[in-house]
């Protein structure tokens with residue numbers, strides 16, 4: 001199986017994970033990226049069985065709408081029963097690095113409003129220690145240089161993702177060579193830098209379930225804490 005086939009397999013598995021818990025008033029949190037896109041396409045088959053979705057990006061909202069799935073504002077949806085999203089890296093505690101698609105802030109907000117975070121990923125995303133994937137940090141534009149200097153003090157090699165503007169009108173700095181041996185602590189420390197909107201460490205709110213697409217089938221994992 002190639003990577004796209006693995007992503008499609010986990011998208012189907014995610015649909016199976018939730019299909020018996022869908023009601024006419026259910027609103028589902030939807031992530032961003034190619035794996036989330038496969039999930040949106042699967043979800044469209046059941047669109048008569050639930051109310052709609054909250055999207056973590058404009059791109060996902062457009063895809064949902066194209067399928068005829070109503071998209072709600074998070075402020076009117078209340079708490080969501082599920083949030084389904086991909087990851088750039090995920091460890092055994094189901095802590096993640098996310099934001100390769102620059103949607104980390106809205107992803108973290110929607111995840112925070114969801115009772116169950118179901119991470120869907122192919123096996124290439126599973127790691128022992130987070131940090132090989134450059135850590136995205138969303139930054140207010142005027143703070144870019146300041147935040148870069150502060151990230152260097154924390155041990156990173158920051159690089160501005162030039163040409164990218166987030167859905168919130170901000171910039172992304174990718175941090176190379178971060179030591180992520182204590183993800184919760186680093187998540188907090190980066191958030192404390194003035195000008196940082198959000199960082200791509202999802203450790204304070206890890207996933208609850210990981211559906212991992214492997215060559216020998218989809219594995220369902222819960223956190224080893």
Ligand SMILES: O=C(CO)[C@H](O)[C@H](O)COP(=O)(O)O
Pocket residue numbers: 031032033034035036085086087088097098099100101102103104107
């Ligand atoms: O965090 C994300 C977007 O900001 C994605 O979930 C992450 O980049 C994984 O993407 P893909 O499913 O395309 O591999």
